[in-house]
Amino acid sequence: MNENIKILTIQDISCYGQCSITVALPLISAFGIETAVLPSAVLSTHTSGFSEYTVRDLTDDLPDIRKHWEKEGIFFDAIYTGFIGSIKQLDYIKDIIDSRLKPGGLVFVDPAMADLGEFYNGFDQEFADKMGELCKLGDYILPNTTEACYLLHKPWKREFTKDEILEMANELSEFTKRHVVLKGDTHKDNQLGMVVLDKKESSGEFVYNKKIDYVSHGTGDVFSSIFVGSIMSGKSAAAAAKIAGEFTKKAIEKTIVDPEHTYGVKFEQVIPELYDLLNKF
16 A cells, blocks of 8 residues: 655654654554654653753754755655754755655644643744744644644643634644644543644544543654554545544553653554554544
């Protein structure tokens, strides 16, 4: 089904800790999709729960990698961006999208920069505004409510009504070529949801999963990677969101029984269930 598809994912490598490329590479590959990687940085661990981690910034390597790919005639059917380390990298990534994406190829932007009302360490509003420019190249953008608020220059709050979520998604449609997947709808008791909006149809569909009272690094990367793989396997945006949400929930359920596993979720144990989810939705 996915024999000839090639995807490039651009984000950091955390050598230890389940996030970014170490999540995206195995999960997208599990769909039978060839997955190339372009690391934005190499970290000894991810940044949540660890101290004194090392960081190797690879910003200056990106242009030379692009030039080599141009020389070799390497192109991609889709480009998926996650955690990006600097404003300068965002400009380089735009060049890579312009030159290495096949005609008609898809761009997925997960604007990974904030959560729970705060920027991640090292990010600010200037970065968010520049990220908004990258989002406008995306066929799909996948922000959480905090990232959405920074993109829109809105105040964040812990609870949004269903109407507020839908209004925010409609405003975010100005930041994408077509689809918005806005994560973090909590207005339903014991359920965590998102709205999937197609700007060409001016309508949004709400998708919900059982809410689990557990916070972990990397769940957004799991969701986005499964979403990308599902879209490239021919699923609609709403179906892809359902598959990604259910997969992420199952990964959390596999993890909460192990109190020592605090650095990510056990997504590997859910991969055998992926094909059942693809058939279900």
